[in-house]
Amino acid sequence: MESKKKFTPDPSLKLMDQVRQVLRYHHYSYKTEHAYCNWILRYLKFHGGKKHPRAMGKKEIEQFLSHLAGDGNVSASTQRQALNALVFLYRHVLDIPIDEELEHSRSKRHPRIPIVLTQQEVKSVLDQMQGIHLLMAKLLYGGGLRLMECVRLRVGDLDFEREKLYIRDGKGGKDRVTLFPKSIHEDLQIQLGNVKKLHDQDLSNGYGSVYLPNALARKYPSAAREFCWQYIFPSRNLSQDPRTGKIRRHHVLESGLQKAVKTAVKKAGIVKRVGCHTFRHCFATHLLENGANIRVVQKLMGHADVKTTEIYTHVMEKNIDDLHSPLDLL
Numbered sequence: 206m207e208s209k210k211k212f213t214p215d216p217s218l219k220l221m222d223q224v225r226q227v228l229r230y231h232h233y234s235y236k237t238e239h240a241y242c243n244w245i246l247r248y249l250k251f252h253g254g255k256k257h258p259r260a261m262g263k264k265e266i267e268q269f270l271s272h273l274a275g276d277g278n279v280s281a282s283t284q285r286q287a288l289n290a291l292v293f294l295y296r297h298v299l300d301i302p303i304d305e306e307l308e309h310s311r312s313k314r315h316p317r318i319p320i321v322l323t324q325q326e327v328k329s330v331l332d333q334m335q336g337i338h339l340l341m342a343k344l345l346y347g348g349g350l351r352l353m354e355c356v357r358l359r360v361g362d363l364d365f366e367r368e369k370l371y372i373r374d375g376k377g378g379k380d381r382v383t384l385f386p387k388s389i390h391e392d393l394q395i396q397l398g399n400v401k402k403l404h405d406q407d408l409s410n411g412y413g414s415v416y417l418p419n420a421l422a423r424k425y426p427s428a429a430r431e432f433c434w435q436y437i438f439p440s441r442n443l444s445q446d447p448r449t450g451k452i453r454r455h456h457v458l459e460s461g462l463q464k465a466v467k468t469a470v471k472k473a474g475i476v477k478r479v480g481c482h483t484f485r486h487c488f489a490t491h492l493l494e495n496g497a498n499i500r501v502v503q504k505l506m507g508h509a510d511v512k513t514t515e516i517y518t519h520v521m522e523k524n525i526d527d528l529h530s531p532l533d534l535l
Contacts, residue, residue, distance in 0.1 A: 227298050244290035266291050270309035319486040320477050327487055328535045333469035340392050341462050347386035347532030349488035349506055352481040356459050361433035365390055374418055381507040386530035404435050414453050490517045491531040
């Protein structure tokens with residue numbers, strides 16, 4: 206099998222600029238770029254900050270990862286992200302693959318049962334919310350969306366006729382289809398009308414372009430200005446893209462919804478540790494409790510392994526076309 210052409214970063218750039226150049230070549234998200242760069246800088250700082258990573262290798266990586274597990278007491282997922290960042294640095298930036306098995310202390314994995322609200326508790330939280338944040342929270346629960354999947358939804362991801370939501374480039378870069386509750390169709394139509402007015406205003410002012418994933422911007426240069434690619438929940442103000450410097454209207458920050466949910470939970474008098482992701486857990490659990498087939502729920506959630514879905518409950522067989530979003534049952 207013919208191997209893919211390897212990208213070589215510009216040797217005249219500083220190390221961290223080379224890292225960013227390669228990350229962007231491979232279309233990593235801005236958040237991943239930020240996280241990987243932070244881990245690489247922490248790795249260098251841990252070893253004194255004076256040695257180039259070319260002068261280090263397996264031993265130094267093991268020392269850093271063991272430090273994270275021991276002194277840092279980080280979770281297994283956090284340690285794995287640090288490892289991924291260093292493997293990326295050596296393999297894709299420095300062209301020094303770490304082929305040997307790393308022998309570092311590993312953070313222990315502690316499987317945790319997700320916190321789930323009853324349907325009445327979900328309703329009580331939603332009753333304390335309003336406006337855009339209420340609509341977004343209903344999408345989290347009604348379709349089992351992750352926080353950033355909701356924030357990044359685009360106009361073209363809604364299929365009102367088929368009552369389906371299309372999640373593009375979700376966790377692990379995967380696409381999936383999930384339920385689109387009827388009870389929020391009208392509210393979303395109103396929201397799309399507001400987005401259209403805002404987009405038309407941006408176009409008339411010489412803007413109206415939106416960030417497009419991967420190579421779409423190069424393949425379809427005019428698509429960034431089309432309405433179907435606009436974010437359903439756009440930010441109030443235009444901002445400068447940190448990578449390209451272009452002035453665009455990005456999506457809203459996730460922190461606004463997180464604060465709104467936290468406030469609503471407090472007002473509802475619920476003492477459980479509830480966040481935006483709790484709605485996703487509730488979506489899966491309530492579907493299973495209402496008789497949905499576990500394989501169907503696995504597909505709706507986008508889980509690679511059914512064991513991840515099994516954490517919620519035992520189920521009965523039921524076809525996806527016979528299902529209704531739990532939001533519509535409130």
